[in-house]
Amino acid sequence: MTKPLDGIRIIDFTHVQAGPACTQLLAWYGADVIKVERPGAGDVTRSQLRDIPGADALYFTMLNGNKRSLTLDTKTPEGKEVLEKMIKTSDVMVENFGPGALDRMGFSWKRIQELNPKMIMASVKGFSDGHSYEDLKVYENVAQCAGGAASTTGFWDGPPTVSAAALGDSNTGMHLAIGILTALMQREKTGRGQKVSCSMQDAVLNLCRVKLRDQQRLERVGVMQEYPQYPNGEFGDAVPRAGNASGGGQPGWIVKCKGWEKDPNAYMYVIVQAPVWEAVCKVIGREDWITDVRFASPMARLPHLMEIFAEIEKWTMTMTKFEVMDILNQYDIPCGPILSMKEIAEEPALRATGTVVEVDHPIRGKYLTVGNPIKMSDSPTEVTRSPLLGEHTDEILSELGYSTDDLIALRHDKVI
Numbered sequence: 001m002t003k004p005l006d007g008i009r010i011i012d013f014t015h016v017q018a019g020p021a022c023t024q025l026l027a028w029y030g031a032d033v034i035k036v037e038r039p040g041a042g043d044v045t046r047s048q049l050r051d052i053p054g055a056d057a058l059y060f061t062m063l064n065g066n067k068r069s070l071t072l073d074t075k076t077p078e079g080k081e082v083l084e085k086m087i088k089t090s091d092v093m094v095e096n097f098g099p100g101a102l103d104r105m106g107f108s109w110k111r112i113q114e115l116n117p118k119m120i121m122a123s124v125k126g127f128s129d130g131h132s133y134e135d136l137k138v139y140e141n142v143a144q145c146a147g148g149a150a151s152t153t154g155f156w157d158g159p160p161t162v163s164a165a166a167l168g169d170s171n172t173g174m175h176l177a178i179g180i181l182t183a184l185m186q187r188e189k190t191g192r193g194q195k196v197s198c199s200m201q202d203a204v205l206n207l208c209r210v211k212l213r214d215q216q217r218l219e220r221v222g223v224m225q226e227y228p229q230y231p232n233g234e235f236g237d238a239v240p241r242a243g244n245a246s247g248g249g250q251p252g253w254i255v256k257c258k259g260w261e262k263d264p265n266a267y268m269y270v271i272v273q274a275p276v277w278e279a280v281c282k283v284i285g286r287e288d289w290i291t292d293v294r295f296a297s298p299m300a301r302l303p304h305l306m307e308i309f310a311e312i313e314k315w316t317m318t319m320t321k322f323e324v325m326d327i328l329n330q331y332d333i334p335c336g337p338i339l340s341m342k343e344i345a346e347e348p349a350l351r352a353t354g355t356v357v358e359v360d361h362p363i364r365g366k367y368l369t370v371g372n373p374i375k376m377s378d379s380p381t382e383v384t385r386s387p388l389l390g391e392h393t394d395e396i397l398s399e400l401g402y403s404t405d406d407l408i409a410l411r412h413d414k415v416i
């Protein structure tokens with residue numbers, strides 16, 4: 001079966017997480033992704049947080065599946081020559097070096113266009129071009145702070161909190177992939193490549209859109225009725241942290257379940273959606289609330305949300321989260337058990353859908369990775385293992401026309 005990106009060759013000049021997440025997705029869709037790595041070292045994540053001595057770390061293996069690896073010192077004249085050949089024969093180049101690194105290497109956007117006007121050049125940086133912080137090196141949590149996620153995450157009486165979700169890294173990579181695919185479609189019409197840029201700050205802010213909505217509401221109205229601060233707490237001049245509130249017309253909260261004293265994940269998210277309010281009252285044994293004017297409508301309930309969730313919690317604490325789930329589902333009451341990573345790793349349904357995949361690796365053996373979250377009916381994803389450092393160097397250089405003697409010389413000079 002053909003893959004959507006069959007025939008698309010990508011120079012993968014990425015490292016750590018943001019860039020590799022993008023190129024891994026494109027590799028899953030069939031692109032030939034060639035990871036260009038420094039000889040002897042490679043992507044820093046190969047050795048970061050190692051759990052098996054001598055084996056590529058999971059940090060690397062889980063972000064670099066389905067790729068080929070070429071070692072190449074692109075700061076040497078011979079290495080630059082190889083890279084130029086690759087640029088002339090590739091469709092996309094993706095990088096997430098610190099600002100200016102590619103220019104310093106001699107591969108500015110201008111130079112790349114000269115070499116291949118059809119090239120799509122995609123970059124992740126911490127901040128957008130033109131931003132006063134454009135020259136900064138940026139990691140995940142810096143982006144979460146700069147993009148508005150940290151100031152709006154956590155509890156009102158605690159400090160700003162970063163999310164475990166890689167909003168700055170993998171999320172930016174996904175944004176970049178959308179840009180690359182769109183540029184490939186535009187190239188079909190124009191015959192020209194283009195530069196695709198995505199900053200981590202922007203990608204985080206894009207996911208915090210509703211908080212910028214709330215900022216403007218706060219400035220106009222002074223309070224936000226769906227926030228836990230309403231009606232008794234204080235609102236300042238910026239969107240406050242709202243704990244586990246879900247906001248909007250579907251208030252939700254995390255409540256304890258049986259065993260919470262010992263199990264940090266014996267919790268349940270429960271949403272008190274308006275159409276199932278009566279069912280909620282019946283299930284928790286508070287039929288009296290059905291006719292109580294204080295709870296008669298979603299608006300009436302807003303000032304009493306904490307009281308409502310406290311009452312729901314009295315009920316959920318008598319059962320395990322999965323028992324709560326089974327009962328609430330019978331009434332279509334939206335809810336979700338708090339799943340630990342252990343539960344996710346062992347969950348048969350996620351294995352069945354191809355979302356958690358077991359891959360075999362020649363050095364580390366079997367490991368779990370997250371498969372393609374985007375499922376397509378004509379393009380099933382087959383996840384394969386990450387490449388060893390330089391595993392495909394000879395193969396790729398032969399494809400570019402280098403002879404065995406050339407390879408020996410390049411290896412001797414430590415270019416590959």
Ligand code: COA
Binds near residue numbers: 019100
């Ligand atoms: N051959 C020779 N040199 C190579 C090379 C190769 N194959 N691959 C990389 N290099 C060099 C680069 O040219 C650069 O050299 P220079 O700084 O002398 O010009 C250097 O290696 C890499 O630098 P940099 O990307 O800045 O690495 P770092 O470890 O100092 O910083 C980041 C890491 C992530 C902070 C930085 O890359 C960054 O800010 N990236 C953009 C934002 C981003 O993606 N952050 C999230 C990462 S998940």
